Amino acid sequence: MNKFLLPALAMAFTATAYAQTPALTVKDYEHAESMMGYNTAPYVDGANIRPNWLPGDRLWYRVLTAKGAEFVMVDPAKGTRSPAFDHQKMAAALSTATGTQYSADKLPIQAIMPSDDGKSVSLYANGKAWKADLQNYTLSEDAGQRMPRPMAMGRRGGGFNEAASPDGKKTAFIKDYNLWVRDLASGKETQLTTDGVKDFGYATDNAGWKHSDRAILQWSPDSRKIATFKQDQRKVGNMYLVTTNVGTPKLSSWKYPLPGDKEIAMIYRCIIEVDQPKVIMLKVQPDPHRATLSDDIASSGTFDDVNWTPDGSQLAFVSTSRDHKQEKVRIANAATGDVREVFEEVVPTQFESGWDAINWRYLPKSNEIIWFSERDNWGHLYLYNAQTGKVKNLITQGDFVVKQLLKVDEKNRQLYFLGGGREAGNPYFSYLYRVNFDGKKLTLLTPENGNHQITFSPTENYFLDIYSKPDVPGAMVMCSLNGKLVATLEKTDISRLTATGWKAPTAITVKAADGKTDLYGLMFTPTRLDPAKKYPIINYIYPGPQGGSVGSWSFSAARGDHQALAELGFVVVLIEGTSNPLRSKSYHDMNYGHMSENTLPDQVSGMQQLAQKYPYIDINRAGIWGHSGGGYATAAAMFRYPDFFKVGISESGNHENRNYEDDWGERYIGLETKDASGKSNYEDQANQNFAKNLKGKLMLAHGMMDDNVPPYNTLLVVEALEKANKDYDLVIFPNSAHGYGPYSPYMMRRRWDYFVRNLLGAETPKEYQLKTKFDPRNGQ
Secondary structure (H helix, E strand, O other): OOOOHHHHHHHHHHHHHHHHOOEOOHHHHHHHHOOOHHHHHHHOEOOOOOOEEOHHHOEEEEEEEOOEEEEEEEEOOOOEEEEOOOHHHHHHHHHHHHOOOOOOOOOOEEEEEEOOOOOEEEEEEOOEEEEEEOOOOEEEEOOOOOOOOOHHHOOOOOOOOOEEOOOOOEEEEEEOOEEEEEEOOOOOEEEOOOOOEOOEEEOOEEOOOOEEOOOOOEEOOOOOEEEEEEEEOOOOOEEEEEOOOOOOOOEEEEEOOOOOOOOOOEEEEEEEEOOOOEEEEOOOOOEEOOOOOOOOOOOOOOOOOEEEOOOOOEEEEEEEOOOOOEEEEEEEEOOOOOEEEEEEEEOOOOOOOOOOOOOOEEEOOOOEEEEEEOOOOOOEEEEEEOOOOOEEEEOOOOOOEEEEEEEEEOOOOEEEEEEEOOOOOOOOOOEEEEEEOOOOOOEEOOOOOOEEEEEEOOOOOEEEEEEEEOOEEEEEEEEEOOOOEEEEEEEOEOHHHHOOOOOOOEEEEEEOOOOOOEEEEEEEOOOOOOOOOOEEEEEEOOOOOOOOOOOOOOOOOOOOOHHHHHHOOOEEEEEOOOOOOOOOHHHHOOOOOOHHHOOHHHHHHHHHHHHHHOOOEEEEEEEEEEEOHHHHHHHHHHHHOOOOEEEEEEEOOOOOHHHOOHHHHHHHOOOOOEOOOOOEOOHHHOHHHHHHHOOOEEEEEEEOOOOOOOOHHHHHHHHHHHHOOOOOEEEEEOOOOOOOHHHHHHHHHHHHHHHHHHHHOOEOOOOOOOOOOOOOOOOO
């Protein structure tokens, strides 16, 4: 054979192969990016509204319309909705007062407070407080005006790390591991405690995976006492992270307990008298740093599982065991520290008091406790006698769940709560209900099909209801307490958005791996879908079990980059698998003790069903990606289903839960135990032990300053892959935390490229630059 023939054939084959390989262009990526939230949101009118309540149940908000931004004032007593002021005249007045030209649709107003007579309005605009005369539209600075400040300004009456008293006169804060108060009028600081030391200080905020300098406490209603704790972390192990920089790296070290540790953080509960500083330690054994909602005893934004009586004489609280299986309801005498045991609940798996909010309340006037329990397999409310600790009656019952207890009307003995699963259709949709304390007269107050987001007015005589579906835009309405419509305030209009070619995701229902249980989710397909073509399928996963892949079930013009990724030539699916919350207790506990399943049998089954229903899905080209718990699930998918999933991207995964904070594993897997051979029950949950099974393409990513899921989780998997002689790809963010901050667009672009090259089999434009507000070059 001619010696030149083989090289020539090889070159010809290479050229032919390259010519046959499709290539995506910059225009393709630009089209995909047009589906990102920062590009779709401007085309949505009457949505994403943040209501701001005023005294007298009035309400103001800013709404985006096709003509620009509009400030609206609502008076439910009159049933009126009107512009808060003349926007043209206000623009002229602000332009004159500030020396900067403003248009009527782009006013720099962050907060407003109208006068009672409607003749003037106080503004917070352009960094200053103003008073505007609405008769002649003149503005004057009003530095002394007390009005709601924009959220970005931090907590009213102090910085983010300070907790303001109910009367607004003081703030409490931590200094040198002790608790102090500051009088806001005089600036005087008073030390309340004196024996706090490093790792055994008062009100300290540290859940391991989350830590700050914020004071964790609850003021009594009369602003004279503080409920808090002294947190003992002296024997807890340390976590270490090291910066990447020129010169000596900086060591970050903090207390971070792990599953199986002999010593974890413990809290010694106390009550502190403020006016004449005095510490009353509660006469009870220290509790693990746990709460009924999560391990972080400040999940709700304040000291959780604590209810003061109105006069500050008693403090009701709940103690949670280390494994979340035992809850003790207790009432303390605020003057003496004596503690009375009321009742306890013990469960075989893990207890929770609800989702997103704590659903128990102490009612001292009637000496009762409203308690949340899943003892009958559904999350319901019970009425207890607070003196005897006995159940008086079941308040709610049936095959549905109470999600959030929003309002307790003690006078009329009625409760208002968000529930799901009682109405036909998607069980994740939330509806507002009212029910009597005795369980009678359960009433649906928001009948519109969809997901309802409720906020009550200051007097709780009205409520605001924003409702929609993931694929159907909704409306914002004002209702009276009995559910009667007062006014329709806004209807979301997406006509300008759909004119761009945008389309909503498809709501999907499939069966779980058991072939019986209904699963719900969303599917994203290219806007220019060709039914004759075959599209690879990508599963975005967040397996929980404290949350799910979909997140909010309300309408959104964009959900991350799911639609953008679909535009590049994929079908993207989000499936809420078994063991996720907001369904029955048995549903939530399906993977208890076996979190490594990560809902993956359900994901595989669901994807196969979708491929049968939609012939354009190529089930032989299946990918998966996720972040955090989703990163854990992605690697598990690639290792445990290596013949099904061809490409995976695992970001910041908690691959080895003995290397992740103590509570998550101990809550959902259980306390660490070992069998006769010494094997831990956590061993089969660890991804590195299955890395040798990898067949497809896997990208791992992690921030090296991740103080939530330490990067050693991913490095364990890296080491195992190298030991098994497996190829992998790795993206490291040297100084990033759990999320990648300014480098998030970079990670997104790398994610798009990885799926396009390895699942679609196409070339990508080189180093496409996403046009977000983040600039990784300057960190802004």
